[in-house]
Amino acid sequence: MSQAAAEGTATGSWSGGASPYKVGHKKLGMWLFVLSDSLTFSALLFGYSYVRIATPNWPKPFAFYPSVIYATVMTACLLSSSLTMVMAVNASAKGNRAGVVKWIIGTIIGGSAFLILHIREWMHLIDEGMTPAGTPAEWGPNVPLFGGTFFTITGLHMFHVLTGVIYLAVIAARKKSTHEDVEICGLYWHFVDLVWMFVFPLIYLLSIKPN
Amino acid sequence: MSEQETHDHSNSGSKLYLIVWFGLIALTGIEVFLGYKQLPLHIMLALLMGLSLIKAALIIFYFMHMKFEKTALILTILPAMVIVISLLSIFFPDAQRLIEHSANR
Numbered sequence: 001m002s003q004a005a006a007e008g009t010a011t012g013s014w015s016g017g018a019s020p021y022k023v024g025h026k027k028l029g030m031w032l033f034v035l036s037d038s039l040t041f042s043a044l045l046f047g048y049s050y051v052r053i054a055t056p057n058w059p060k061p062f063a064f065y066p067s068v069i070y071a072t073v074m075t076a077c078l079l080s081s082s083l084t085m086v087m088a089v090n091a092s093a094k095g096n097r098a099g100v101v102k103w104i105i106g107t108i109i110g111g112s113a114f115l116i117l118h119i120r121e122w123m124h125l126i127d128e129g130m131t132p133a134g135t136p137a138e139w140g141p142n143v144p145l146f147g148g149t150f151f152t153i154t155g156l157h158m159f160h161v162l163t164g165v166i167y168l169a170v171i172a173a174r175k176k177s178t179h180e181d182v183e184i185c186g187l188y189w190h191f192v193d194l195v196w197m198f199v200f201p202l203i204y205l206l207s208i209k210p211n
Numbered sequence: 212m213s214e215q216e217t218h219d220h221s222n223s224g225s226k227l228y229l230i231v232w233f234g235l236i237a238l239t240g241i242e243v244f245l246g247y248k249q250l251p252l253h254i255m256l257a258l259l260m261g262l263s264l265i266k267a268a269l270i271i272f273y274f275m276h277m278k279f280e281k282t283a284l285i286l287t288i289l290p291a292m293v294i295v296i297s298l299l300s301i302f303f304p305d306a307q308r309l310i311e312h313s314a315n316r
Contacts, residue, residue, distance in 0.1 A: 021284040031288050034275075038292055046299040053252065054309035064247055072243050076236065083232040086274050090225055183276075190274040197266045200239075201259035205246035 030184045034191045037160075041195050044156070045202055048149040052206060059139040059146050061128075063209045067121075071204045074117045075196065078161075081110025082193040085186045092182040100182055104172040107189065111165045118158055125150075150203060157199055160192045231273045238266050 021028055052058055062068055084106035091099030129136030132151045133144045171177050171185045242262050245255065272278040277285060 020281075021287070022281045023284060028284075031284070035288055035292055039295055042296045042299060046302060049256065050302045050306045053256075053303070053306040054313075056310055056313055068243065068246060072239065075239050079232060079235050079239070082235075082270065082274055083228060086228045087225060089276075090228075187275055190270050193274075194267050194270045197235075197263050197270070198260075201242050201246075201263055205242060205259060206252070206255060208246050208249065210249060 024180050027180060027184050027187070030187045034187060037191065038195075041153075041156070041198070044149075044153050045198055048153060048202060051145045051149065052202075055143060055145065057141050057143065058207065059135050059143055060207045060209050061125075061130075061135075061139050062204055062207050064211075068204055068208055070117065070121060071200060074114050074121075075200050077110050077114045077117070078193045078196050081107045081114070082190050084110060085189045089183050089186045092179045095179075100177075101172050104168050104182075108165055108168050108172075111161055111168070111189075115158065115161055115165070118154065118161075122151075122154075146207075153199055153203065157192070157195055160195065164189050164192050228273065231269050235266055235269060238262050 023031075062071075084103050088100050088103035088107060091103055128138075130147050130150075132147050134142050135144075135146050167185055167188060171181055174181075242259055245258055249255075250258070277289075
């Protein structure tokens with residue numbers, strides 16, 4: 001029976017020799033990576049939300065100005081870098097290699113701006129006395145989970161942004177990058193942006209200093 | 212095969228992406244405004260997550276081109292993601308129990 005299938009009846013989408021998803025194996029791989037990574041981040045964010053709701057004296061250290069405005073600018077940087085990334089994929093679809101490099105450089109600038117602003121934010125919080133295991137005395141009772149969740153979630157996200165910037169640079173620099181490579185790189189970059197869309201409201205907007 | 216897809220993408224044009232980008236920025240603005248208003252935690256959490264889900268959908272369907280993929284791919288990726296993530300909500304009643312427990316102590 002299997003012989004008959006192998007000999008000449010392999011015509012259906014699922015009988016082999018066809019591409020059921022109509023995407024290359026690399027792109028399917030990236031989709032599956034995005035799927036698994038979204039589960040990693042959602043587990044972290046659900047865990048964070050759990051302790052956030054269950055802790056009555058959760059610290060609210062972020063002043064609306066400057067901290068939250070600062071984080072909003074970071075969000076705008078990432079969103080704009082996503083826009084330049086779709087423009088890069090668009091240029092790549094038209095075979096415009098110079099355009100691809102130009103738009104990817106724009107994306108790298110957006111991503112780097114995000115990284116620099118975020119690291120400055122971290123330095124500021126560390127200066128105030130925040131550690132992964134505790135909050136400064138001025139913020140009220142010590143809530144170690146605040147520091148732990150903050151540094152873990154934003155740190156993992158920052159690592160993804162850094163990886164993304166390197167990935168983008170490699171794709172832009174390599175002469176033999178195909179349209180599919182640019183598209184896959186875009187998938188990863190948009191995913192990093194997507195994760196921040198959840199990190200920003202959960203971490204920053206739920207811990208704004210009351211006036 | 213991939214060339215045909217390519218044409219579909221470029222036809223959708225950069226204007227559409229610009230509109231989606233404006234939408235995302237506007238939704239972020241609404242979220243920041245809600246943060247400024249300081250509503251009770253549960254309402255905040257529900258509203259912010261609702262808005263963020265709209266943003267996530269915009270990014271997945273337009274920026275990540277999910278809208279232009281084959282239905283088979285969408286059905287392979289999306290339901291798995293949505294169901295597993297939704298199942299994590301099972302923890303929330305327990306968080307509520309903990310805070311009531313500490314209030315009664």
